[in-house]
Amino acid sequence: MRTGHLKTSPGQLVALSDSPAVWAWVGVLAVGLILLPYLVGNYMLTLVVSAMAAVIGAVALNMLTGQTGLISLGQSGFLAVGAYANAILLSDYGLPVWLTLPGAGLTATAISLIVGVPSLRLKGLYLAITTLAFSFIISHIILYSEELTHGPNGIFVKGARLFGYDVQRGWPLYYLALALTAGTILAALNLTRTRIGRAWIAIRDHDIAARAMGIDLVRYKLLAFAVSSFFVGIAGALLSLQLRFVNVDVFGLILSIEALAMIILGGMGSVAGAVLGAIFLSFLPEVLRIGFALVTDPNSTFYTNYVYEIRGIAYGLVIVVFLRFKPDGLVGMWRDARKYWSNWPLAY
Amino acid sequence: MKTIASAVLGMLVAGPALAADPGVTDTTIKIGDVNIMTGPAAFVGRGFSVGSKVAAEEVNAAGGINGRKIVVITEDDGYVPARSFQALTKLLEVDQIFALNGTSGTANVLAMMPLITEHKLPTVVSQAPAPVVYNPVRPTVFTFGATYENAFYAQLKYIHQKMAKPDAVYGLVRQDDDFGKDIEVGFDRAVKDFNLKAPVRIRFKKGTTNFSAEVAQMKQAGVTVLANGGIFAGAANILSEARKLDMPLIPAEVWSEGIPASAALLAPAGYDYLVGDYVSLSGPANEKFRELAKKYVSEDELKNISRYTYASYIGMKALIEAMRQCGKDLTRACTVEKLRTLKGLDTGGLSAPVDFTNEKQLSGTAVAVYQYDIKSATFKPLTGFEQY
Numbered sequence: 001m002r003t004g005h006l007k008t009s010p011g012q013l014v015a016l017s018d019s020p021a022v023w024a025w026v027g028v029l030a031v032g033l034i035l036l037p038y039l040v041g042n043y044m045l046t047l048v049v050s051a052m053a054a055v056i057g058a059v060a061l062n063m064l065t066g067q068t069g070l071i072s073l074g075q076s077g078f079l080a081v082g083a084y085a086n087a088i089l090l091s092d093y094g095l096p097v098w099l100t101l102p103g104a105g106l107t108a109t110a111i112s113l114i115v116g117v118p119s120l121r122l123k124g125l126y127l128a129i130t131t132l133a134f135s136f137i138i139s140h141i142i143l144y145s146e147e148l149t150h151g152p153n154g155i156f157v158k159g160a161r162l163f164g165y166d167v168q169r170g171w172p173l174y175y176l177a178l179a180l181t182a183g184t185i186l187a188a189l190n191l192t193r194t195r196i197g198r199a200w201i202a203i204r205d206h207d208i209a210a211r212a213m214g215i216d217l218v219r220y221k222l223l224a225f226a227v228s229s230f231f232v233g234i235a236g237a238l239l240s241l242q243l244r245f246v247n248v249d250v251f252g253l254i255l256s257i258e259a260l261a262m263i264i265l266g267g268m269g270s271v272a273g274a275v276l277g278a279i280f281l282s283f284l285p286e287v288l289r290i291g292f293a294l295v296t297d298p299n300s301t302f303y304t305n306y307v308y309e310i311r312g313i314a315y316g317l318v319i320v321v322f323l324r325f326k327p328d329g330l331v332g333m334w335r336d337a338r339k340y341w342s343n344w345p346l347a348y
Numbered sequence: 349m350k351t352i353a354s355a356v357l358g359m360l361v362a363g364p365a366l367a368a369d370p371g372v373t374d375t376t377i378k379i380g381d382v383n384i385m386t387g388p389a390a391f392v393g394r395g396f397s398v399g400s401k402v403a404a405e406e407v408n409a410a411g412g413i414n415g416r417k418i419v420v421i422t423e424d425d426g427y428v429p430a431r432s433f434q435a436l437t438k439l440l441e442v443d444q445i446f447a448l449n450g451t452s453g454t455a456n457v458l459a460m461m462p463l464i465t466e467h468k469l470p471t472v473v474s475q476a477p478a479p480v481v482y483n484p485v486r487p488t489v490f491t492f493g494a495t496y497e498n499a500f501y502a503q504l505k506y507i508h509q510k511m512a513k514p515d516a517v518y519g520l521v522r523q524d525d526d527f528g529k530d531i532e533v534g535f536d537r538a539v540k541d542f543n544l545k546a547p548v549r550i551r552f553k554k555g556t557t558n559f560s561a562e563v564a565q566m567k568q569a570g571v572t573v574l575a576n577g578g579i580f581a582g583a584a585n586i587l588s589e590a591r592k593l594d595m596p597l598i599p600a601e602v603w604s605e606g607i608p609a610s611a612a613l614l615a616p617a618g619y620d621y622l623v624g625d626y627v628s629l630s631g632p633a634n635e636k637f638r639e640l641a642k643k644y645v646s647e648d649e650l651k652n653i654s655r656y657t658y659a660s661y662i663g664m665k666a667l668i669e670a671m672r673q674c675g676k677d678l679t680r681a682c683t684v685e686k687l688r689t690l691k692g693l694d695t696g697g698l699s700a701p702v703d704f705t706n707e708k709q710l711s712g713t714a715v716a717v718y719q720y721d722i723k724s725a726t727f728k729p730l731t732g733f734e735q736y
Contacts, residue, residue: 043441046434140553143524152526153480154458169466243433244462248525249455250429308385308424 014193033178037171045174046242051282052177053238055275056184057255058262060231062274063188066263067197068224069204070119071128075259077135078229080251081108082236084142087155087246097160097167101180101237108233109226111138116225120218135256139248154247157240168241177238184231188271191227200224204269265322267329276330281319288314369679371446377416377671377678379404379664380439381450382432382460385424389580391609393452394652396475397422398645399660400449402637403668405644413671414678421445425452429459436460440467447471447671447683449664454478454526464489470670470683474663474712475656477626480526482708488684490704492626492663492712496527496602498736499624500534500575502715503600506730507573507622508542511598517570518546521562521586522577523554531577531602556582563589572596576621579604580613587617598622606718606727607654615722622719622730626699626712627658629727633697637661658698662712666702669693700733 012018017026037045057075064070085107089100115134119127142149149155157168165172191197199220202210211217240246258281266277288311326333371378381400383393397420404418412418421443423435432452439445440463447470451457454476464471468488473481477493504518520535522528528551539546548569550562559578563586566574576599578586583605590597599621605614606623614621628634637658641650670686671678688709693702700714714733721728 041441043438046437046441050430050434136553140524152524152529154455156458156462239430243430243459245429245459247429247455247458249453250459252428254428309390311424312386312426 016189016193037174042170045170047283047286049174049177049238049242051279052181053235053242054258054262054278054282055181056235056238057232057259058266058274058278059184059188059271060228060235061259062263062269062271063191063200063231064224064228065260066269066274067192067204068200068221069123069207070221070224071124071260072131072228073128073253073256073260074115074131074134075232076251076253076255077131077138078108078112078232079236079239079255080135080138080142080246080248081111081229082233083240083246083251084149084155084236085233086237086240087157088148090159091155091157094159097162097241100160101234104237104240105230105233108229108236112225112229113222116222119225120221132253132256135251135253139251142248152247154245154250157244157246160241168244173242176241180234180238184234185271185275187231188274192271196220196223201269261319265319265329267331270329270331272334273329273331276334280330284315284318285311369446370440370444372416372678375416376419377413377447378419378421378443378445379667380436380443380445380448381420381422381660382425382435382439382448382452382456383422383450384427384452385422386426389427389453391607391652391654392475392604392656393424393450394649395607395654395656396450396660398641398649398652399657399662400664401649402641402644402657403661403664406640407668409644413668414674414676416678418668420449422450425456427453427456429455432456433459433463436463440469445469446678446680447667449474449660449667451475454480457481461486461489468680468684470667470680470687472663472666472687474659477710477712478526478530482710485708488680490666490687490709490711492666492699492702492710493659494624494626494713494715495534496530497534497537498713498715499603499626500531500600501538502624502717502731502734502736503622504535504538504544504573504575505542505736506717507598507600508538508544510730512573516545516572516598518544518573518575519566519569519571520546520549520575520577521559521566522549522551522575523579523582524551525554528577531575535575552578552582557585559586559589562586563593563595566590567593567595572598574599576601578602580610583610584613584617587614587619587621591617591619600624603655605720607656609654611720611725611727614720615725618722620719620722622717623727624715624717625655626715626733627655627662628698628716629655629718629729631697631729633695634658636696637698662695662699662702665695666690666693666704666711 007013061075064072082104086100086104089095089103118130122130143152160167167173167176199215202215203220207217262277262281263274267273292311381397383396384390385393400420404420408417423439425432425435449472451473457473457476465486471489472492474492477491479495482491522531550565574597576583576586579602583601587599597619599619601621601623603623603625604610606625606629670683670690673686674682687704691703691705699712702711704711714735716733717730718727719730
């Protein structure tokens, strides 16, 4: 019976997984994801790319909120910074996408340090409001810096090519998104197992104790903001490549709320939870749409008048039910299921 | 082995192919609508979807277009641009629509524009006819509607010539986005053309709900004619604040205030406000349309009828006429070509006749000015449709 708790060497403690079965399943998943464009249509690919952008954003927020305990409502602002940086560098300056993507991440990182400094003295709701104010400031700056950002008219994103392929549509975009998502998840998983990750967790659990143990709070909090914002900037850039258009309306406050919902629903503090939460919330509207299409007559007036609202209520209801009855989130459910089968027939 | 390797390599470098001219069968034509069906602005999308439905059912009852019935497929975007993109992707890839009538808000249609262009999708934009939609001109996109600039210019011209005192003071309050900017252009043009006294222009952030400071500034400046760039609850809050301060105002409003739901919000402030619009808000044409709608939609849907219904009905009528002219060999290219040459399409008095034969592929630019009468809860026409 494998419990996953017994480790007999330091190597096993820092390994991503010491289970051949886990690696086998990861391999199957990787093959499935590589073959996906040949198994599904463009619409499903579009949804998957959107979900991948959400995964990157949620994993990044999890570093800041789930692991370091710094609540941020500024994700939509950082997404906008990344998306605009990518759009400006691509469309206005004609830089190649292999430069604009890291450029978007680095721009968001630079901006995050400005927000990060006040966060050094703030916690909880105070920090949340500060980061929220930041996203408002960002949208104001975008609107009023017309020479740089084209103001309220937005920017059409074009000219993103990688290895000769147009990475703004179809399977090239999908593979780019897949690479970025895999890179983000790996980076997050590895960071968690380093000194940095452990310092973040210590700060989250008890910052005074962490400081007593010699952890430099200023450095690690700023680092959390910088690293998280880098990946959110990448997510914004990916979003801009997919939409091929950016303006301030694309980056509403709802994105920040949804990002928080994703990591709470998935399981706060866990990379796997952030991934599961992002996938769950990204596909939930589509699952509900298909469900309603199966049980309602699209020609009925009921459908025309109420189905969209009911779908919206169902979306909210699913989240509330999950949070009420499964506070550990999706990853908690997964752990429970795994524990049950590991201990079977002695499970209770 | 080499053959298998080549086949795998071929699979890896080949992209999915697109079908030509989807959405048309021997018996049906699929038209897409991306509407705001949920959220605070849902009444806009619901009104819009009724217009598409009535136009489709009307032509279907008469035998369809060259024997083909129209099927309207509506997708909700909740007024979120990223969701508009996804909704249109679904309409194109899953539902295989032939053309697009509903296009949601300005940012939403811009988010959909790359897909519209890529698929050469015949599209009529009648809900958010902003200049950024037709500047630059996209070959397959046809815009029906006036600019906010002209709608406000028309109202201010009427107010200046027929209503306001010679010493009237004009003020503007508007959102800090492209929509607000367009209103300010119209305001500035009227100020310049009629030499108006306009000491105050105030911007506010989209989503603002408390306008006490802005209105206090207006009061301080002695404003008596207000170009109100707020929409829905925003517009109502501005007028409500003005009433609190007992300001003697003639308000000029955005055409979104020409729908029953908005009028109900604005009425408590007690101002008989003006609206400039490119569709008719009252009169025989509207009554005739309501009678037509009764044949095809439910009582619940009838309640959703608004100016957006007329706009979408006209947009769909334009698409229908262009498709009809193509005959049996219906293609997107032919539909676009026929839309490009569409001239003098009668809308039954719901607007000026549709005419896309100009380089911007823009019609419906003629504006009529209406005044809301609080007592009868109706809009009274002050002018006919005129070009400004």
